[in-house]
Amino acid sequence: xxxxxxxxxxxxxxxxxxxxxxxxxxxxxxxxxxxxxxxxxxxxxxxxxxxxxxxxxxxxxxxxxxxxxxxxxxxxxxxxxxxxxxxxxxxxxxxxxxxxxxxxxxxxxxxxxxxxxxxxxxxxxxxxxxxxxxxxxxxxxxxxxxxxxxxxxxxxxxxxxxxxxxxxxxxxxxxxxxxxxxxxxxxxxxxxxxxxxxxxxxxxxxxxxxxxxxxxxxxxxxxxxxxxxxxxxxxxxxxxxxxxxxxxxxxxxxxxxxxxxxx
Amino acid sequence: xxxxxxxxxxxxxxxxxxxxxxxxxxxxxxxxxxxxxxxxxxxxxxxxxxxxxxxxxxxxxxxxxxxxxxxxxxxxxxxxxxxxxxxxxxxxxxxxxxxxxxxxxxxxxxxxxxxxxxxxxxxxxxxxxxxxxxxxxxxxxxxxxxxxxxxxxxxxxxxxxxxxxxxxxxxxxxxxxxxxxxxxxxxxxxxxxxxxxxxxxxxxxxxxxxxxxxxxxxxxxxxxxxxxxxxxxxxxxxxxxxxxxxxxxxxxxxxxxxxxxxxxxxx
Numbered sequence: 122x123x124x125x126x127x128x129x130x131x132x133x134x135x136x137x138x139x140x141x142x143x144x145x146x147x148x149x150x151x152x153x154x155x156x157x158x159x160x161x162x163x164x165x166x167x168x169x170x171x172x173x174x175x176x177x178x179x180x181x182x183x184x185x186x187x188x189x190x191x192x193x194x195x196x197x198x199x200x201x202x203x204x205x206x207x208x209x210x211x212x213x214x215x216x217x218x219x220x221x222x223x224x225x226x227x228x229x230x231x232x233x234x235x236x237x238x239x240x241x242x243x244x245x246x247x248x249x250x251x252x253x254x255x256x257x258x259x260x261x262x263x264x265x266x267x268x269x270x271x272x273x274x275x276x277x278x279x280x281x282x283x284x285x286x287x288x289x290x291x292x293x294x295x296x297x298x299x300x301x302x303x304x305x306x307x308x309x310x311x312x313x314x315x316x317x318x319x320x321x322x323x324x325x326x327x328x329x330x331x332x333x334x335x336x337x338x339x340x341x342x343x344x345x346x347x348x349x350x351x352x353x354x355x356x357x358x359x360x361x362x363x364x365x366x367x368x369x370x371x372x373x374x375x376x377x378x379x380x381x382x383x384x
Numbered sequence: 385x386x387x388x389x390x391x392x393x394x395x396x397x398x399x400x401x402x403x404x405x406x407x408x409x410x411x412x413x414x415x416x417x418x419x420x421x422x423x424x425x426x427x428x429x430x431x432x433x434x435x436x437x438x439x440x441x442x443x444x445x446x447x448x449x450x451x452x453x454x455x456x457x458x459x460x461x462x463x464x465x466x467x468x469x470x471x472x473x474x475x476x477x478x479x480x481x482x483x484x485x486x487x488x489x490x491x492x493x494x495x496x497x498x499x500x501x502x503x504x505x506x507x508x509x510x511x512x513x514x515x516x517x518x519x520x521x522x523x524x525x526x527x528x529x530x531x532x533x534x535x536x537x538x539x540x541x542x543x544x545x546x547x548x549x550x551x552x553x554x555x556x557x558x559x560x561x562x563x564x565x566x567x568x569x570x571x572x573x574x575x576x577x578x579x580x581x582x583x584x585x586x587x588x589x590x591x592x593x594x595x596x597x598x599x600x601x602x603x604x605x606x607x608x609x610x611x612x613x614x615x616x617x618x619x620x621x622x623x624x625x626x627x628x629x630x631x632x633x634x635x636x637x638x639x640x641x642x643x644x645x646x647x648x649x650x651x
Contacts, residue, residue: 134466141523145500226620229608230406233421329493
């Protein structure tokens with residue numbers, strides 16, 4: 122009898138899994154073996170291992186790494202300081218709020234801010250550096266991406282800092298550890314899970330950003346995401362797009378395993 | 385720690401400024417009669433008028449909300465069923481497999497979800513447009529609802545169900561009178577998350593919209609690619625205000641939920 126109830130709940134859910142989780146991945150894999158003319162071939166994989174695509178993959182990883190590193194560097198102190206404030210839940214909500222504004226609108230705002238006559242250049246002018254081309258550079262791409270991802274880094278770190286038992290810190294202090302030692306030996310290792318899930322939440326999307334590269338980096342930066350979008354929607358070469366997607370899925374799986382929380 | 389107080393406040397202050405600057409920058413220039421995002425010339429509501437007179441844009445806004453509400457509602461139902469299914473599975477291995485499969489869409493990059501759904505819909509023969517967008521929004525919202533509901537189910541003590549059974553409740557009674565009321569805060573949270581994900585989504589939608597159909601994100605993208613137009617600013621100001629209303633609403637639902645379960649559960 123009990124068995125029957127279980128099956129009833131499982132039917133729609135498993136149907137969803139098969140149709141929207143398993144089937145899409147298999148289809149991507151299947152399509153990666155076809156070229157533009159629709160013939161079965163390993164061509165795409167050979168093409169992926171040419172310098173053009175390898176270079177793109179490496180640079181894509183490099184940008185994702187930079188974005189993750191800067192996000193972490195800014196987010197960790199922010200999360201830490203947030204846990205020390207009064208009304209921390211309210212402050213946290215205020216940090217999260219901008220992440221609910223449509224990502225494209227924020228990217229669009231930077232078109233104005235980083236523009237030739239925008240406030241960023243006005244500021245540089247004040248410092249005597251003079252007007253620079255900020256928009257459509259690597260800097261603007263990394264900056265805007267970090268801006269967009271910071272809340273996603275702060276949230277898990279904040280949560281793990283909240284879970285940290287404060288008596289550990291007191292104990293470290295009582296035992297004569299300096300503030301830095303306490304941080305390095307006690308606080309940071311104990312919040313590593315939060316850092317890991319934060320990095321996960323930033324690194325993987327950063328590999329596949331394509332709208333920001335289009336809007337802010339002016340097609341100068343090409344990430345794996347940009348390449349997939351290009352192949353699927355512009356050149357209609359679904360096979361090559363799928364091949365890149367296969368590698369992105371593999372990369373994702375590796376990252377998940379490396380940063381996986383054992384719980 | 386105390387002597388660092390000022391420095392840390394300054395740091396937090398700067399982070400907040402940077403986080404909010406672009407949003408207020410957009411809002412400020414939405415009132416600029418000059419037509420660009422620099423050199424504020426004078427106050428005008430012209431751009432707002434333009435937004436409200438743009439029938440095409442209004443239809444797109446309507447589309448976006450219809451898709452969001454429908455997909456959130458359907459994915460909430462599917463997600464609750466899914467959470468119950470995972471809950472009732474006894475074998476650890478099956479449970480873990482289901483959970484892993486559940487999380488695939490959450491961690492997958494949007495481009496891959498978009499691209500693979502594009503292939504899927506083309507193969508099944510679903511025309512790109514309203515249906516394909518709705519289906520994909522349902523698809524990526526289901527796991528989020530599951531994630532929000534499952535902890536609530538696990539928090540529930542099994543003795544509650546046993547007690548209900550002992551008192552002669554039918555299976556349906558147990559579900560509708562014991563389980564569902566208990567997990568209501570999780571269901572609301574899941575629905576709300578699904579709603580915001582759907583409203584926000586760009587990348588997946590971008591892949592599966594055909595020519596005739598568009599949502600706000602896709603429309604903003606194509607307008608932003610053409611350069612600066614202050615009607616986008618006006619639109620974003622309206623969206624920002626709407627988001628704040630949503631957040632406040634969500635905050636109160638959450639408050640209510642936590643007050644109800646606040647008796648002795650966790651700190």
